[in-house]
Amino acid sequence: MAENQKQNYLTHPKGIMSWLLTLDHKRIGLMYLFGGIIFFFLGGVLALGMRLELAAPGNDFVSNDTYNNMYTLHGAIMIFLFIIPAIPGALGNILLPLMLGAKDVAFPRLNLASFYIYTIGALFVMYTIISGGVDTGWTFYTPYSTTSTSNVIPMTMGIFVIGFSSILTGLNFIATIHKMRIPGLTWYKLPLFVWALYGTSLVQITATPVIAITMVLLILERLLGIGIFDPALGGDPVLYQHFFWFYSHPAVYIMILPAFGIISEIIPVHSRKKVWGYKFIAFSTLSIAFIGFLVWGHHMFTSGQSVFSQIVFSFITYFVGIPTGVKIFSWMLTMYKGQVSFTPPMLYALSFLFLFTIGGLTGIFLGAVALDIHLHDTYFVVAHFHYVMQGGTIIAFLGGLHHWWPKSMGTMYNQTVASICCLGVFLGFNGTFFPQFLLGLRGMPRRYATYDQQFAELHNYSSFWSGILGLSIFISIMNLLWSLRKNNKLDPGTNPWGGMTLEWTHTTSPPHPHNFEEEPVLEHGPYDYDKVIVEPTFKK
Amino acid sequence: MSEHHITPLKTYLAVAGTLFFLTAVTVWVSYFDFGSFNIIIAMGVATMKASIVALFFMHLLWDDKKNLTMFVMSLMFLGIFITVTLLDTGFRGGVNSEVEYPINNRATFYDSLPLTDTHGHPVDEHSADQHGEDEDHH
Incomplete structure (x- = not known):
């Protein structure tokens, strides 16, 4: 038994090939995490470069063309190589089978294949960067993307390929959730993170083929001039935007739903309280996934689409606010009269509540046609989606990383440093992006390398705080990595936050190579803090 | 099964x-x-x-x-x-009629075909001119 306890998936089996050819979902998850962090760093450096350029008016550091490349690559890398694959690919892979009591995902080989497909797509993107970049913006709108002389084809090929990785991961997760649960783990006893992954996977397999089609049509249009989007050949450039957003709006939910799942795990555990409105949270996930398919036109209010469809899209957009509000209120009621401890994961979850609410509410502004026509393509939009994507998804990702780090790596980071970094991220984030709401309201357009003197003060302020934000994220990641040093191992039985889901109660930290030494027997629900006492244990 | x-x-x-x-x-x-x-x-x-x-x-x-x-x-x-x-x-031009059908009727692809109105009926260029909808036609 003692010998068995020493065995964990990080050290057994050994050797580089045992990692590269592994079928273990935890190792594949770590490889996704590693890839994701690299691209997060790359995208972050590009962002800081842009903020440096924008610190003062005029072209101080980079030319207009370089700036165009920078924002395109920043957007494409962050979305297609970090946010979309990172949470389902990394945290989802590591945690899903553990939460279900399973030995692995349903199709382990497919899981490894999806990681390598992601790598191939990433190579295409790297090739694009090395061979001179691409300057169309991450949305690749026609007609510019069909006429631009930059490397549109390798970039869109990369996105095409990465899409298949998403589809395979989604398929794998759906099969796993349906078929691999231990006896007694019924749908309403699943941890909410699993529900979130289920909703995400449904969107992944239904929406992602559309981006693949769109990218292929774009490539064919460029290479052969087939006339799908070119009006001179009878095509319609607005059709491209329909195609693109029919995927990319649901993709927003591919990015945010797993984040909701993480928050639904962190808040009850760190409040020591049963989650409020379990079924509401679970079904709001599915309804967000469905409504997400019906609102894409709100990205296109100034594209020249018909007024009738503007009204329809604007109207349906408001419905997204309902399930999202249900979640926010459920989380707040979960904390109410709970035993809230301000650990680093909980601090991230609290930051998420503030930032995501601002992001969500400004989304309601932009969903109103009349207001959007004024605010479209200004910094207001930039600030809004960063509040949702960074203030929402990335903050939740960092929170989840801090929450499950002791579980997946078997070490504990310095919690004081982590908490200070969280504060730095929160302040830096607001300092960077709140001024951008004001800039946008005053008419500062997005995607410009320079600007009028009247915008200088707010831009300067935004650039200063972006440095704090970048530094805080960097230190928090370094803090996590520093915990991996020698002689810093936790006792394998550690459950530092007192979690009640299977990954905390039935396996070691880090887990056994086959997850559980024997099939776990379900003793209580995932959040039964009112019925069972699970004390946090923390020993070295 | x-x-x-x-x-x-x-x-x-x-x-x-x-x-x-x-x-x-x-x-x-x-x-x-x-x-x-x-x-x-x-x-x-x-x-x-x-x-x-x-x-x-x-x-x-x-x-x-x-x-x-x-x-x-x-x-x-x-x-x-x-x-x-x-x-x-299907509903373009509900407010600004000039955006209703400009793309397809002006595409070079359609140059070989007779000019039509929004319902596909042939029109002659002079009457279209009078409606002020045909300024860009070459």
Whole structure:
């Protein structure tokens, strides 16, 4: 038994090939995490470069063309190589089978294949960067993307390929959730993170083929001039935007739903309280996934689409606010009269509540046609989606990383440093992006390398705080990595936050190579803090 | 689901026959001009063929109904995409009539065809000019 306890998936089996050819979902998850962090760093450096350029008016550091490349690559890398694959690919892979009591995902080989497909797509993107970049913006709108002389084809090929990785991961997760649960783990006893992954996977397999089609049509249009989007050949450039957003709006939910799942795990555990409105949270996930398919036109209010469809899209957009509000209120009621401890994961979850609410509410502004026509393509939009994507998804990702780090790596980071970094991220984030709401309201357009003197003060302020934000994220990641040093191992039985889901109660930290030494027997629900006492244990 | 369904050879042959017949129908109707119904008829026949293949050759008819649900759902999403996009392209010009049909009528692709109004009826260039809608025509 003692010998068995020493065995964990990080050290057994050994050797580089045992990692590269592994079928273990935890190792594949770590490889996704590693890839994701690299691209997060790359995208972050590009962002800081842009903020440096924008610190003062005029072209101080980079030319207009370089700036165009920078924002395109920043957007494409962050979305297609970090946010979309990172949470389902990394945290989802590591945690899903553990939460279900399973030995692995349903199709382990497919899981490894999806990681390598992601790598191939990433190579295409790297090739694009090395061979001179691409300057169309991450949305690749026609007609510019069909006429631009930059490397549109390798970039869109990369996105095409990465899409298949998403589809395979989604398929794998759906099969796993349906078929691999231990006896007694019924749908309403699943941890909410699993529900979130289920909703995400449904969107992944239904929406992602559309981006693949769109990218292929774009490539064919460029290479052969087939006339799908070119009006001179009878095509319609607005059709491209329909195609693109029919995927990319649901993709927003591919990015945010797993984040909701993480928050639904962190808040009850760190409040020591049963989650409020379990079924509401679970079904709001599915309804967000469905409504997400019906609102894409709100990205296109100034594209020249018909007024009738503007009204329809604007109207349906408001419905997204309902399930999202249900979640926010459920989380707040979960904390109410709970035993809230301000650990680093909980601090991230609290930051998420503030930032995501601002992001969500400004989304309601932009969903109103009349207001959007004024605010479209200004910094207001930039600030809004960063509040949702960074203030929402990335903050939740960092929170989840801090929450499950002791579980997946078997070490504990310095919690004081982590908490200070969280504060730095929160302040830096607001300092960077709140001024951008004001800039946008005053008419500062997005995607410009320079600007009028009247915008200088707010831009300067935004650039200063972006440095704090970048530094805080960097230190928090370094803090996590520093915990991996020698002689810093936790006792394998550690459950530092007192979690009640299977990954905390039935396996070691880090887990056994086959997850559980024997099939776990379900003793209580995932959040039964009112019925069972699970004390946090923390020993070295 | 547990018992494996074995389809008799007769069914396969009948399905193949139907597919050949429908292919012939596709070819046959292409000789007639039904106006805007051309596309609807062609797509209708094609959809019928695809459904037969999915139901019989791909065994969806006898499979777990979950698979059929998934398949129908994917068609439903395609339906959503097409219908809602038509809310745009079908209603352009509701407020500003000049954006209603400018793209297709001015495309070089259509230069060889006679100029038409929004309903596809031929118009002569002079009367169109009087409505002030034809300024860009070359």
